[in-house]
Amino acid sequence: TIEGNPAIIHGGPFANIAQGTNSLIATRMGLSLSDYVVTEAGFASELGAEKFLDIKCQYGGLSPNASVIVATIRALKYHGGVKLAALSQPNAEAVKTGLANLEKHIENVKYFNLRPVVAINRFATDTEEEIRIVKERCEALGVRVALCEAWEKGGDGAIELARTVVEEAEKCSTCFKPLYDFNWDIETKLHTIATKLYGASHVEYSIQAKSQIKKFVELGIDKLPLCVAKTQKSLSDEPNKLNRPTGFTLKIREFEVATGAGFLIPIAGTIMRMPGLPAHPSAENIDIDNDGNITGLF
Numbered sequence: 001t002i003e004g005n006p007a008i009i010h011g012g013p014f015a016n017i018a019q020g021t022n023s024l025i026a027t028r029m030g031l032s033l034s035d036y037v038v039t040e041a042g043f044a045s046e047l048g049a050e051k052f053l054d055i056k057c058q059y060g061g062l063s064p065n066a067s068v069i070v071a072t073i074r075a076l077k078y079h080g081g082v083k084l085a086a087l088s089q090p091n092a093e094a095v096k097t098g099l100a101n102l103e104k105h106i107e108n109v110k111y112f113n114l115r116p117v118v119a120i121n122r123f124a125t126d127t128e129e130e131i132r133i134v135k136e137r138c139e140a141l142g143v144r145v146a147l148c149e150a151w152e153k154g155g156d157g158a159i160e161l162a163r164t165v166v167e168e169a170e171k172c173s174t175c176f177k178p179l180y181d182f183n184w185d186i187e188t189k190l191h192t193i194a195t196k197l198y199g200a201s202h203v204e205y206s207i208q209a210k211s212q213i214k215k216f217v218e219l220g221i222d223k224l225p226l227c228v229a230k231t232q233k234s235l236s237d238e239p240n241k242l243n244r245p246t247g248f249t250l251k252i253r254e255f256e257v258a259t260g261a262g263f264l265i266p267i268a269g270t271i272m273r274m275p276g277l278p279a280h281p282s283a284e285n286i287d288i289d290n291d292g293n294i295t296g297l298f
Contacts, residue, residue, distance in 0.1 A: 003155050006033065015042030016232040017273040019261070021052045024060040036166065038068075043232040045069065045108035046197040053112050054178050054193075055225045055263055063176045065169035067114045068161070069105050070148075071134065073126040076102060079243040088125040095130045099137050100244040104235060106143055108197050113177045115168045118145040119161050122152070144168055182223050186213050189226050190252070190266055198235050200250040209266070212255045216264065221257065229256075230268035237269030 001007055010026035013019050020042035030037035041048030049067065057064065074087040079101040080094030102118070109116040118138050120131060131147065138145035146164040149157030179196065180189045187203070194200040205213070216222040233239040236248050256265040256273070267273070285296035 005155075006030075013042075014275055015048035015051060016271065017229045017275060019051045019055055019227050019263070020048035021056055024056065027056075027060065027062065036169070044235075045105040046193075046235055047228075047230070047232060049109065049112075050179065050193065050197055051227055053176070054180060055227060057176065058178050058182065058225065059262065063174060064114065065172050065175070066165050067109045067112070067116045068119050068165060069102070069109065069116050070119050070121050071102050072121045072123060073130045073134070074123060076134065077130075081242075088123075090127045090130065092127075092129050092133060095133050098243060099134070101235075101242075102134070103137075103141065104199065104244045106138075106141060111179055111196055113175045115172050115175070116143055117161070117165050117168055118143055119148045120145065122147055122149045124152070180225075182225055186216065186222050186226070186264070190228070190250075193226065193228060194250040198237075198250060199244065199246045199248070200236065201247045203250045203252060206251075206253045208254050209252045216255070216257075221259065221264070224259075225263045227258070227261075227263040227265050228268060229265055229271055229273055231271050237271075 008026045008030050009022070011021075011023040013021070015021075021039060027037060027039055030039075039052065041052040053064070056062065073095060076098035077087050077091050077094040078084065078098065080091070080096070080098030082089075082091055082094045106116050106118070118134070120126075120134055122131070135145050144164050144167075146161040148161045150161075151157070180192050184192075190203055194203050213222070230237045230250075231239045234241045234245065236245045237250055238245075238248070241248065250268055252266045252268055254267050256267065258265060265273075282296075286294065287296055288294050
């Protein structure tokens with residue numbers, strides 16, 4: 001990094017359509033070189049974290065010591081009903097409403113017997129009142145919380161978070177346990193993920209999906225872990241169900257098989273597994289002049 005910290009970048013799969021973490025090679029290399037290794041798991045606890053913990057950690061024999069949930073005031077306001085265009089405006093009540101989403105992610109991490117730390121990724125538009133609301137709720141839940149201002153201040157802005165994570169990690173050397181065992185049948189594994197982490201009441205399979213499960217059993221690959229493909233915009237499989245939906249039905253339309261990677265991919269809802277860019281990607285705003293000055297970065 002620009003401050004001299006080693007960063008190992010090896011693999012970049014999205015957590016909504018793939019496993020969402022870097023390679024085992026990268027993580028093992030990091031562990032061989034440093035006392036602490038931080039691995040990003042894409043999106044949220046029910047996607048990147050679940051896949052990192054259930055798939056990567058079980059395959060690689062990894063036992064993480066702590067989990068950091070990155071939260072933003074903007075995201076909490078969005079889950080509290082605020083439109084994207086108004087997220088920069090103060091709205092303490094929306095933050096309070098959106099806390100239900102954060103609370104679910106805290107609950108999800110605890111299913112793996114880990115001690116979550118909430119990192120508030122501060123934006124310039126966040127107010128002190130909004131930050132206080134989040135801190136007080138985390139403290140009421142008995143969860144450590146730290147303000148992270150690394151985007152603005154570099155490493156100095158992340159010292160509080162780093163110290164908090166180290167303290168929590170040292171309390172939990174052998175805490176981790178996966179959500180499910182690979183040897184469970186497919187329906188039990190998926191029901192466990194859907195009901196515990198997503199908040200679903202049950203799982204519904206299409207005729208095609210049921211037929212595929214039968215074939216997987218015949219082929220002897222039904223004991224592979226599951227890498228669910230679903231929307232990242234909601235805990236459910238429907239993008240418009242914000243905050244903390246409950247009692248819904250997770251609909252599995254089909255499966256794909258990744259025998260090389262070693263997992264089955266249940267495809268939920270209407271998601272497509274081909275990654276894409278928005279209509280106007282940020283790259284359109286980035287330029288460099290004849291003197292090497294770069295403009296248009298975040």
